[in-house]
Amino acid sequence: MVRLLLTSLVLTLASPALAAETLTVYSGRNEKLVGPLLKKFTEKTGVEVKVRYGETPQLAATLLEEGAKTPADVFFAQDAGALGALAKAGQLQALPKETLDKVDARFRSPQGVWVGTSGRARVVAYNTKKVKADTLPKSILGFTDAKWKGRLGWAPTNASFQSFVTALRLLKGDEAATQWLKGIQANAPRVYKNNSAIIEALGRGEIDAGFVNHYYLYSAKKNKADLPVANYFVAAGDPGALVNVAGVAILKGSKNTDAAKKLAAYLLDAEAQTYFAQETSEFPLVSGVKLAEGLPALDKVGSPDLDLSKLDDLRGTVKLLQDNGVL
């Protein structure tokens, strides 16, 4: 037993030295979702990819802790805010212009240090047995109506929810955001840990409507096709129609910049964009790629006009949430 343990220890210690051109990726995106794609990249380019999977905020905190000594070459994040935090700390390097230019300016870093790879829209998911779609308000602000009392679910600790509140503050001002939070609080929403927990609760009929990202429904339906839950897109231009991105960045500490640039380019390649559209039901950010069934066109969703890199101003949002007793 002890010998076996020691052997495995030695093997684990020795293995990093063996591979030739390897890229180390910290991925805040799930292995099931992006693992197959990274494998395709290796097949295509011959670059070995080693991935540390984790949660986006925890990996961002780890990268901030590692600083210039990080073993990571690439950060593949689920949220623009995490990329913004690393950009602010000066830990990211500029991406090639041709990679950046593939994506609409709204979905990339103004300094050119990160680029969105797929879009994720905020939606209201609702239980189709209990709610008729035409009774849902056109704006996210309509959910403060007292008729929603005891029927809502949200995940205020979740990064994607906080990004939405940041957007609300940037678009309508702190006062309006405060009013919205107070209105929703008055409707006594159930508090969930994350988006999947909200979808689960909707399926069980615990709540009637919940604020989530659009693609969680699709993965839940893969598990259980008859789930009585549907997505509702609020009117274009509404803060509730925010489209956030998952994105990629190259660390300044990277020793394999060329390979890292290849990966960033590959993620915006037609093959990868189709993969995101079909496999993860996200919005491709490069034009001309077919959307997953049932999704409206990205232009139609009408994400409000907003510099996504400003979503890294989360301190004010968390304070607002705390001041209003949400957190």
Next chain:
Amino acid sequence: MRRRAPVGLWVAGVAMAALALVPAVYLCVRAVDADADAWGLLLRDRTWGLMGRTLGLAAAVTGCAALLSLPLAWLTARTDLPGRRLWTVLLCVPLAVPTFVSGYVLLAAFGVGGALEEPLTRWGLPVPPVYGFPGALLALTVSTYPYFFLALRAGLLSQDPAWLEGARSLGLTPARAFFRITVPLLRPAFASGALLVGLYVLSDFGAVALLQYDAFSRAIYVQYEGAYDRSYAALLGLALVSVTVGVLALELWLRGRAGYHRSAKGAARASSLVRLGRWRVPALLLCGAVVAVGVGLPVGILVYWGVQGLSVESGPMMGPAWNSVSASMLGAVAAVVGALPLAFLAVRYPSRLTVALERVSYAGYALPPIVLALSLVFLGVQAVPFLYGTLVMLVLAYVVRFLPQAVGVVRASLLQLNPHLPEAAASLGQPPSGVLRRVTAPLLRPGLLAGAALVFLTAMKELPATLLLAPIGFETLATRVWGATAEGRFAEAALPALVLMAVSTLGVGLLVSQEGSSSPS
């Protein structure tokens, strides 16, 4: 007469204490960056309200876990309960169920639209409330009582039967003798169990978040998850460390200075077993009920999920299972070995300094695991970059995180060991190594094994440190379960979670079977 501890023991003890202080030092480094805003946030009423709620939950869970564990430990250690070994193993298993899984299981069972809601209502039975305090209390009691159970059981196994026999010969009834002699002698075991349970509850995030109980660790997570604000999170973390210091001081004060080892001549031996007679059935029912909730319920729900998604590909299990076992076993052995000098110094050479060293080992135990993981990232990158990203780093993380579990149990056993026995052996010409091997080690065995079992089980389910510090690509069963539940793919999480529970059961079975001669059978 005060004797001086050997220098080697001091060096080892100080080194372990220094390692245990890494998270606290890291928090201080980060807190220096905190601005006035962050300090303002820390000192708000809400912070203290949260702390109060969290401490209340910790106290309630500790009380419930203690009440539940005492009869279970006694039944499996001192009576002729049929299938004692098997019950012992099964009663430990809940420790290996990740709290985020037990939270999901409770929701899936008792939540609105859950699997048990309809049958219970049909039979006119009440559906237990899952959200808020009751749910958190139930989930955390079920997942932490084994800390008490293992500590009390180790205490009962190494207790000298002469005490009880003496009391009985003086005319006490068995029940009175139990409460006047056996239970008070278990005070160190109770203390170690209470510290482990109480401080664990302070650090827990998975269960309280899922079951919607607003607790302090959530406030810390919010800072990392949403705000990427490490300095305010550090202030909150330091608040938790100061609460830990308070709890440790309180425990020290309550513990007193009594001696717990036998002082009469003659060798310690195993107690004879109490015959349960007609109490056998209620005893079996109690054990059965606890196992049903702690093991049966999760297994049932996991199988239900698994059957729903039989077509789902879970991937090979052997690799992750082997990784889980090897890393957790290395962690368990390292933590017990590391605990020995601290426990020896505090028990055999008690002074302010040695007791302080032992207490220091708990410094990071109440911190949410993500803080601990980040502090080791900090240590690894700054101090030992050549170890960073290797298995050594992960084992080190397990040691820092779980050292208190080993120290608590080892210390409680050591207190019951008469120091004159090893001294006598030494005076008879045994070299120190011989004394250790022939006298001390065999007598300490139940404690060492219980400590190793605790660390093994909790390391099996550990998540943040495993994700951030393991060698890249080092997949464990826990990370596999996390990967599936994170995206709500429960069917896929079922198989690795069941394998995790099965492998943990085997591991603890192995450790319990090693109790050998010290356990009457």
